[in-house]
Amino acid sequence: MKNYNIAVIAGDGIGPEVIAEAKKVLCAAAEIDGRFSFSFTDYPWGCEYYLKTGEMMPKDALKTLGEYDAILLGAVGYPGVPDHISLRDLLLEIRHGFDEYINLRPVKLLNGAPCPLAGVRPEDINMTFIRENSEGEYAGSGAWLYKDSPEEVVIQNGVFSRKGCERVIRYAYELAKKEGKTLTSVSKANALNYSMVFWDQIFAEVGREYPEVETHSLLVDAASMFMVKDPKRFQIVVTSNLFGDILTDLGAAIAGGMGLAAGANLNPEKKYPSMFEPIHGSAPDIAGQGVANPLASVWTAGQMLTFFGYPEWEERIVGAIERMLGEKKALTPDMGGSASTSECGDEMVRILAE
Ligand code: NAD
Ligand code: IPM
Ligand code: MN
Numbered sequence: 001m002k003n004y005n006i007a008v009i010a011g012d013g014i015g016p017e018v019i020a021e022a023k024k025v026l027c028a029a030a031e032i033d034g035r036f037s038f039s040f041t042d043y044p045w046g047c048e049y050y051l052k053t054g055e056m057m058p059k060d061a062l063k064t065l066g067e068y069d070a071i072l073l074g075a076v077g078y079p080g081v082p083d084h085i086s087l088r089d090l091l092l093e094i095r096h097g098f099d100e101y102i103n104l105r106p107v108k109l110l111n112g113a114p115c116p117l118a119g120v121r122p123e124d125i126n127m128t129f130i131r132e133n134s135e136g137e138y139a140g141s142g143a144w145l146y147k148d149s150p151e152e153v154v155i156q157n158g159v160f161s162r163k164g165c166e167r168v169i170r171y172a173y174e175l176a177k178k179e180g181k182t183l184t185s186v187s188k189a190n191a192l193n194y195s196m197v198f199w200d201q202i203f204a205e206v207g208r209e210y211p212e213v214e215t216h217s218l219l220v221d222a223a224s225m226f227m228v229k230d231p232k233r234f235q236i237v238v239t240s241n242l243f244g245d246i247l248t249d250l251g252a253a254i255a256g257g258m259g260l261a262a263g264a265n266l267n268p269e270k271k272y273p274s275m276f277e278p279i280h281g282s283a284p285d286i287a288g289q290g291v292a293n294p295l296a297s298v299w300t301a302g303q304m305l306t307f308f309g310y311p312e313w314e315e316r317i318v319g320a321i322e323r324m325l326g327e328k329k330a331l332t333p334d335m336g337g338s339a340s341t342s343e344c345g346d347e348m349v350r351i352l353a354e
Contacts, residue, residue, distance in 0.1 A: 002036045004308060007068040007273070009057075009090075011046040013282025014292035014341075015074025021294030021345030022072060022301040028349040029305060029313050036308070041068070047078040047086050056089040062097045065273060070304055073277035074297065079284055088140065091277075095133055096140075098272035100265035101164065102171055103133035103241075104303070105248045105279060107234075110318065112325030113256030114335065117228060124232040125255050128181075130172040131244025133265055135164045136195070138241040160195040160240075165202040171268065172238035173210040181235035184216040186223045186243055199240065224250060252279055259293025259334045260321070264303040276304045290340045293332040295321050298348055320351040 008023065010016035023040055030037045043064075045057035056076075058064070065071055071094065077086045094100070109115055109125035139159035146152050169185070176183035185203040189196040200217060207215055216233070218226065220243045226233055227250055239247065252261035261279040278296035286292055299321065302314035324330055330347035331337025339347070 001034070003039060004036060004069040005039050005041070005067070006304075007065050007071045008040050008042045009045050009071060009073045009076075010042065011074040011076045011090075011282065012048070012078040012086075013075055013284050013287035014280075015046070015076070015282055017074075017287075017290065017292045017341045018278065018294040018297040019072060019074040021341060021348070022297040024345050025298045025317065025348055025352070026301050026304070028352055029310075029317075032353060033310070033313070036310070040072075045090060046076055047081040050081050050086065050089075056086055057093075062094070065094065065098075068273050070273050070307070071275040072301065072304070073275055075277070075280060075282040077282050092138060092140070094275055095265050098265075098267055098275070099134060100267045100272070100275055101132065101134040101168055102266040102268060103129075103131035103244060103263060104266055105129040105131060105244070105251065105261070105263040106299075107248065107251030107255045107261075108318075109255045110260070110325060111322045112328075113260060115254060115256070117231070117254055120231065120254075127231070127234040127251065128175065128236050129244055129248050129251060130168060130175065130236065130238045131248065132164065132168040132239070132241045133244075134241075135159045135161060136241035158192070158195045158240075160198055162198075162202065165199055166206060169199075169203055169206045169238055170209075172236055173206055173213055176213045176236040177210055179236070182214045182216060183236045183238065184218060184223070184234055186218050186220050186237060186239035186247065188220045188243070190219060195240075203238075220247070223247065227251065227254065248279055256325075257293075257334055258283075259296055259332060260299070261296050262299035262303055264300065264307065266307065274304075274307055276300045276307075290342065291333050292341050293334050294341050294345050295324075295332075295348075298345065316352060317348070320348055323351055324348065 010019040107127040109122045137158045141157040142155045187196040187199045258280040263279045265275040302317035305313035330339040
């Protein structure tokens with residue numbers, strides 16, 4: 001039997017609440033399946049840790065995490081610690097440090113999930129976002145000059161390397177080819193005359209290796225409009241770090257809400273551990289009440305199982321989410337139910353065990 005060592009950073013706010021359920025489901029899957037097991041090690045890193053120690057995680061955190069097969073993360077960020085510290089020193093540090101250059105985010109409207117769009121059927125919203133996750137607008141390059149003087153200037157550079165663009169675009173082409181789907185690149189070359197012209201050029205260049213893949217190119221403003229007006233035109237989508245961040249929150253909104261939105265930060269070469277975390281944040285507005293929806297984290301755990309080579313488990317988990325949405329017995333308040341976070345997780349385990 002294969003044992004997987006998982007580092008768990010439950011983090012802040014609703015992070016620990018939803019991660020407890022993801023662990024519960026992973027343990028249940030292991031027990032039912034019999035081919036694999038999990039050993040979890042919890043790390044108490046995050047905003048509380050910062051307030052006690054002055055750092056979000058220890059200096060040798062990446063060395064520690066590097067020993068694991070994967071990282072399971074809840075959410076990071078909480079009022080009291082500036083977001084640019086809490087997120088840059090933990091989440092982005094891990095994504096960059098472990099070269100998790102693919103952020104894979106499914107945007108699928110499951111049967112029974114709430115959708116604010118009129119006249120849309122579940123089969124009309126079925127996209128996979130491939131968000132560049134290692135550089136671009138998030139590279140952290142810039143300067144703050146003449147601070148606190150009238151001449152104050154800030155510079156935030158976007159960093160788009162040939163290697164960085166090619167690898168994420170190639171990953172998306174490979175996925176589109178494998179799944180027989182169309183590929184849409186989202187950029188903004190009409191205004192961003194270096195980075196996005198370069199992106200579009202590389203999208204076309206790499207595309208010559210994939211003549212069988214039908215491609216589309218959209219400007220990000222038009223893409224946001226079409227996601228609402230005509231979502232079925234999107235299948236596989238590849239885009240930059242910031243555009244992918246924004247569009248996948250929009251994706252969550254049209255596909256059931258933040259409580260269902262899963263995501264995976266992948267280092268496809270497996271040189272470093274990949275990190276699995278829902279798209280949502282720490283939700284301070286509902287933290288500590290036991291009402292957070294754990295299904296996004298549970299689906300994220302399903303993505304981890306796919307990454308380990310058990311895609312049938314992600315399918316089972318998504319199937320169980322659809323069943324729960326249909327039965328409406330154990331849904332959290334964001335889905336119109338009255339179940340607690342742990343009741344929702346218990347029901348998932350019950351269904352998987354059937
Ligand atoms: P958020 O995603 O935490 O919350 C947005 C809204 O969605 C809130 O109304 C919240 O109650 C709701 N929501 C989110 N997840 C939910 C769930 N599982 N169940 C039910 N409702 C849910 O976004 P925010 O309020 O902009 O950010 C809060 C903090 O989280 C900030 O510090 C932000 O920087 C951080 N953040 C962290 C991550 C991460 O760690 N991956 C992601 C996004 C935001
Ligand atoms: C996400 C989050 C992060 C991001 C923040 C918290 C830095 O919004 O995972 O979508 O922008 O990538
Ligand atoms: Mn985001």
